[in-house]
Amino acid sequence: MSLEPSESRKMPSKLPKSNTGIRGLDEITAGGLPSGRPTLVCGSAGSGKTLFSMEFLVHGAMRYNEPGVFVAFEEKAEELAVNVASLGFDLNQLQHDGQIRVDHVRIERSEIEETGEYNLDGLFIRLAYAIDSIGAKRVVLDTIESLFSGLTNQAVLRAELRRLFEWLKEKKVTTIITGEKGEASLTRQGLEEYVSDCVILLDHRVENKISTRILRIVKYRGSVHGTNEYPFLIDEEGISVLPVTSLQLNHPVSSGRISSGIPALDKMLGGDGFFKASSVLVSGTAGTGKTSIAGSFIDKTCADGMRAIYFAFEESPQQIIRNMRSINIDLQAHVDSGLLLFSASRPTLNGLEMHLLNIVKLVEKFKPSVIVLDPISNLVTVGSDSEVRSLLTRLIDFMQSQQITVMFTALALNDKNSEQTDEGVSSLVDVWILVRDIESNGERNRGLYVMKSRGMKHSNQVREFVITDDGLKLVEVFLGPVGVLTGSARETQQLLEKTSEAIRDHAVSRKDREIERKRLVLESKIASLKEEFESFQEELNKSYIEDELKKSIMEENRKELTRKRDDLL
Amino acid sequence: MEDLKEDVWELRLYVAGKTARSVAALANLKKYCEEHLKDKYVIEVIDLLVHPQLAEGDQILAIPTLVKKVPEPIRKIIGDLSNEEKVLVGLNIRPAK
Numbered sequence: 101m102s103l104e105p106s107e108s109r110k111m112p113s114k115l116p117k118s119n120t121g122i123r124g125l126d127e128i129t130a131g132g133l134p135s136g137r138p139t140l141v142c143g144s145a146g147s148g149k150t151l152f153s154m155e156f157l158v159h160g161a162m163r164y165n166e167p168g169v170f171v172a173f174e175e176k177a178e179e180l181a182v183n184v185a186s187l188g189f190d191l192n193q194l195q196h197d198g199q200i201r202v203d204h205v206r207i208e209r210s211e212i213e214e215t216g217e218y219n220l221d222g223l224f225i226r227l228a229y230a231i232d233s234i235g236a237k238r239v240v241l242d243t244i245e246s247l248f249s250g251l252t253n254q255a256v257l258r259a260e261l262r263r264l265f266e267w268l269k270e271k272k273v274t275t276i277i278t279g280e281k282g283e284a285s286l287t288r289q290g291l292e293e294y295v296s297d298c299v300i301l302l303d304h305r306v307e308n309k310i311s312t313r314i315l316r317i318v319k320y321r322g323s324v325h326g327t328n329e330y331p332f333l334i335d336e337e338g339i340s341v342l343p344v345t346s347l348q349l350n351h352p353v354s355s356g357r358i359s360s361g362i363p364a365l366d367k368m369l370g371g372d373g374f375f376k377a378s379s380v381l382v383s384g385t386a387g388t389g390k391t392s393i394a395g396s397f398i399d400k401t402c403a404d405g406m407r408a409i410y411f412a413f414e415e416s417p418q419q420i421i422r423n424m425r426s427i428n429i430d431l432q433a434h435v436d437s438g439l440l441l442f443s444a445s446r447p448t449l450n451g452l453e454m455h456l457l458n459i460v461k462l463v464e465k466f467k468p469s470v471i472v473l474d475p476i477s478n479l480v481t482v483g484s485d486s487e488v489r490s491l492l493t494r495l496i497d498f499m500q501s502q503q504i505t506v507m508f509t510a511l512a513l514n515d516k517n518s519e520q521t522d523e524g525v526s527s528l529v530d531v532w533i534l535v536r537d538i539e540s541n542g543e544r545n546r547g548l549y550v551m552k553s554r555g556m557k558h559s560n561q562v563r564e565f566v567i568t569d570d571g572l573k574l575v576e577v578f579l580g581p582v583g584v585l586t587g588s589a590r591e592t593q594q595l596l597e598k599t600s601e602a603i604r605d606h607a608v609s610r611k612d613r614e615i616e617r618k619r620l621v622l623e624s625k626i627a628s629l630k631e632e633f634e635s636f637q638e639e640l641n642k643s644y645i646e647d648e649l650k651k652s653i654m655e656e657n658r659k660e661l662t663r664k665r666d667d668l669l
Numbered sequence: 670m671e672d673l674k675e676d677v678w679e680l681r682l683y684v685a686g687k688t689a690r691s692v693a694a695l696a697n698l699k700k701y702c703e704e705h706l707k708d709k710y711v712i713e714v715i716d717l718l719v720h721p722q723l724a725e726g727d728q729i730l731a732i733p734t735l736v737k738k739v740p741e742p743i744r745k746i747i748g749d750l751s752n753e754e755k756v757l758v759g760l761n762i763r764p765a766k
Contacts, residue, residue, distance in 0.1 A: 206728045213759035216694075216748035221685040221732035222717060222724050229721035251731070251747075 115322045118166065118238070118274040121159025122152070124341030128317060128326040133298055138265050138275040140295040142286045143302030148313060148334055149278040151187075152302065153240040154180070155338050156276055158189045160238045161199035166274075168238035169230045170202045173246035177202040187338045198234045203227075207250025214252060220260040224267060236273060243278040245289050265294050286318065297321050303329075310482050312451035315341050331453030333461070340461065353377070358470070358505055361400030362393070364574035365533075368550050368559035374531055375555065376469075377503040379496045381526060383510040384535030388546050389567050390509040391415070393533070394472045395424040395431065396572050397507055402434035406469035409441045409462060413478045417442035428570050441466050452483040452491050460498060470505045476525070477511040492525045530554045535565055538586050545586035548574060564590065678702070678710040678760065679739040683724070685717045685732045690749045694733040697750040705762045737761075 117131035126132050133139045133156070143149050157168035172180055180202055181191035194200040203226060231239065244261070251257055268275045277295060279287030286292045292299055299318040304311060314329045332341040357372035360380075366373040374380055380397075382390045394410075401408045410431075412420055420442070421431045434440035443462055450458065463471060473495075479488050492508070499506040508525065512534075526532050532551040537544045548565040550558045563574040564586045578585040578593045585593050682698060684691035695714060702710045717724050717732070727736050731747040737760055746759040757763040 203725065205730065207730065208728075211743060211745050213744065213746040213755055214748050215746055215755040215759070216751035217690060218731040218733060218748040219690075220730055222683060222729035222734060223731075225685060225717045225721045225732075226724040226729070229724065247730070 117323070118160070119164055120156050121163050122155050122339050122341060123337075124330070124332070125315070125339075128315075128330060128341060129298075129320060130324055133274055133276070134320070134323070135274050136269060136272040137297040138268055138277055138295045139298040139300065140277050140279055140287070140291055141300045141302065142279040142281055142292070144281040144304060147281075147302040147304040148332075148339060149302055150175070150180075150242050151184070151334060152300075152339055153242055153276040153278055154184050154189070155187075157200055157238055157240055158184070158191075158194065160274075161194055166237035167199050167201075167234045168240065169227070169234070169236045169273075170200060170240045170242065171227065171230070171244075172202060172204045172242055173207070174243060176204050187336065201230050201234050201236065203230050205246075207246055209250050212250065218253075218256065220247075220257075220264065223260075224264065228271075231271060231273060239268060239273045239275045241275065241277045243280060245279055245287065245291065248289050261291070262294050292318075298323075302332075307451070308482065310448065310451045312453050314453075331451070331457060333454060333457045340457070352503075354503060358406075359400050359404070360393075361396035361398075362572050362574065364563065365393075365548070365550075368561070368563065368574070369531070369553055370556040370558055374505060377500050377505055378530035378554070379499065379528065380505070380507040380531040380533065381510060381529040382507060382533045382535065383512050383526070384546075385512055385537050388535040388537060389565060389572070390511075390535060391420065391423070391474055392427055392567055392572055393535070394474050394507055394509055395420070395427070395429050398440060398470065398472055399424070399429045399431060399434070401470045402431075402437070402439040405439070407439050407441075407466060408434075408470040408472070409443060409466055409468045411459060411471065411473045412442060412444040413447050413473070414475060415444070417444050426569070427567055427572065441468070447478040447482050450482070452479060452487055455479065455482075456491050456495060459495065463499075463502065463504065468504060470507070471499065472507045473509070475509040475511055489525060489528075493528055496525075496528055526551070538564075540586070541589050543587050545590075547586060676709065676740040678706050678737065679713075680710060680760075681713045681715055681727065681736045681738065683715050683717055683727070683729045683732060683734045683736065688732075691733045693749045693751070694735070697753075697756070698735060701750075701753060701756055701760075701762075705757065706760075735759075 116135040117129070117133065118135045119126050119132040120129075141149050141152055154170065157170055160166040160168050170180070175183070177191075177195075184191055191200065191202065195202060205223070205226070227239070230236065244264075247257055247261075248254070265275075265277075277291060279289070279291045281301075282288040282290070286299065286301060296319075298320045301316045301318050303314040303316070305314060306312075313332050313334065315332045316329045317325045317327065330341050332339055354376040356376040357374065358376050359366050359373040360369070382393050384390050398408050398410055410417070410420070415423075417435075421435070424431050431440060435442065441462070443458070445455075445458070447455070459471070459473075476488070476492065479491070483491070496506065508529070510525070531553045534549045534551050536547050536549065538547045539545075546565040546567075547562045549562055550560075552558075561576075563576065566573045566575055575590070578590045680698070680702070682691075682695060684694070695712075698712065702712065715723055717729065723729075727734075727745075729736075733747070733749065735746040735750060735756075737744045737746075740761065744759050744761070746756055750756050754763075
């Protein structure tokens with residue numbers, strides 16, 4: 101899904117087209133309006149017809165070097181200039197430069213008397229003069245139906261209109277004719293009969309007190325075109341049509357990881373956190389810390405030098421920043437450094453499609469790596485479940501195509517149903533983290549589950565989720581004989597374990613001392629035996645030496661006696 | 670009708686080339702003026718094929734168009750002026766019935 105105008109060039113097209121320069125429209129029409137032919141833009145009052153056609157002219161003049169003539173049947177040139185000045189178009193300058201010519205055609209019914217036959221050559225001549233004076237390639241007639249209120253001879257008018265459109269075709273100017281929506285037909289005067297090449301319908305719908313602007317290409321002869329109703333936006337940049345639709349599921353995927361900002365959660369997700377460009381749903385009952393998880397994620401992202409947008413549908417940015425400060429997360433610093441952008445709006449401010457458009461526009465401008473939508477539950481107030489689901493599907497598709505990691509928070513209304521979020525997006529997302537109240541022993545604690553995490557090993561364990569002054573922590577829960585222990589029950593259990601450990605330690609040391617004592621006793625016994633052995637050995641040695649001595653003395657004596665006897669001889 | 674006598678009718682007839690219709694319109698106009706406004710009128714015929722830039726000033730759409738600038742109010746009468754009654758009413762020569 102590319103939103104770049106270059107997309108259209110790939111498509112081989114026999115019909116020459118003129119770029120409108122209106123964001124998104126050139127993609128839907130595969131290149132713009134049919135060149136040299138009239139296009140009918142119809143819609144009810146206030147649907148943006150004049151703006152549409154004015155943008156077509158101004159962009160033509162400024163970007164595509166195609167000067168244009170604006171024939172205004174309703175507004176004066178000065179009024180038009182003021183009206184489009186808010187979009188940053190300097191109509192007076194463009195007129196001065198000969199890029200655009202505004203021709204105000206005023207028909208005052210009361211001034212005109214019709215007698216006999218006439219034709220509209222005057223209009224033709226004026227138009228021809230205007231076109232030729234600036235070499236115009238584009239013409240807008242806004243709105244030619246005013247002729248019908250000024251002149252009464254319908255037969256003449258209709259014949260002349262037919263002739264006018266033929267004449268415009270011969271002139272090879274790309275024309276937009278605007279027409280007010282009629283009761284049963286597209287335009288009050290049935291202009292669609294005369295303009296057969298391209299018809300674009302603008303609509304301004306109000307459902308549940310919320311307005312949505314819709315654009316639809318009713319027909320486009322000789323060209324493929326998007327047939328859906330495309331929501332569009334009019335803001336300070338003019339009209340943008342963003343065909344955010346689920347196209348093909350063939351986005352490039354990334355195996356890069358992005359940290360959730362909670363080390364223990366990263367660990368549960370195989371050690372490294374979420375996949376880049378994945379979608380993460382954090383759902384849970386009220387007050388379970390969903391926003392805190394989102395805040396942590398944003399904080400980590402910005403701390404790593406990546407850009408992020410926080411779309412808040414419930415709280416104001418200041419409120420979020422203040423609340424996050426209480427868990428030692430300073431989002432203001434990221435806002436100041438330009439990495440974090442807050443966009444806070446009540447869901448009821450816009451229709452769903454408008455929200456989507458706003459998100460997409462902001463994302464394209466800011467180019468974040470991460471966006472957070474907090475919470476998506478409130479969107480249900482402006483659309484039905486299926487609409488919200490379709491919106492989120494398209495949003496996820498868009499974000500994936502832009503390689504943006506998106507985190508939604510969603511409120512699960514009651515505990516029984518908490519496995520299913522109201523928006524039914526749990527099947528769409530890549531990672532689903534559920535934060536749940538675990539109520540026992542008269543207190544509520546938070547348990548965090550990783551319900552699913554596509555394509556990575558993830559923990560199947562429940563962690564107790566603790567919000568501390570230093571941020572978010574995940575604590576291993578205790579599985580006791582009565583089940584999962586959390587909160588003070590867990591702490592009690594921890595204390596118990598500590599006590600028993602101490603007792604065990606004590607027991608061990610007593611045993612050690614006993615052994616030591618025994619060893620000492622035995623050792624002293626061994627020593628005394630050794631002494632005994634030594635004295636015994638000495639005794640033995642003594643008699644042995646005596647024997648030796650005796651023996652040697654006797655030998656000496658015997659030798660002496662022998663020598664003495666020899667001497668006597 | 671007193672003030673009418675003091676006024677001079679300044680009439681402009683816009684045409685586009687010498688078509689049968691514009692010739693008829695001019696002929697009709699001259700005839701009515703001679704009958705009702707003798708010596709009190711000026712007719713200026715403007716051919717928009719020659720002076721297309723003049724069409725904008727008087728907000729000309731239809732051809733032929735007769736514009737009565739003076740006396741006030743400005744009135745435009747379009748068509749070949751074949752309906753005398755309507756033309757005379759339009760030119761304030763005869764009050765509307």
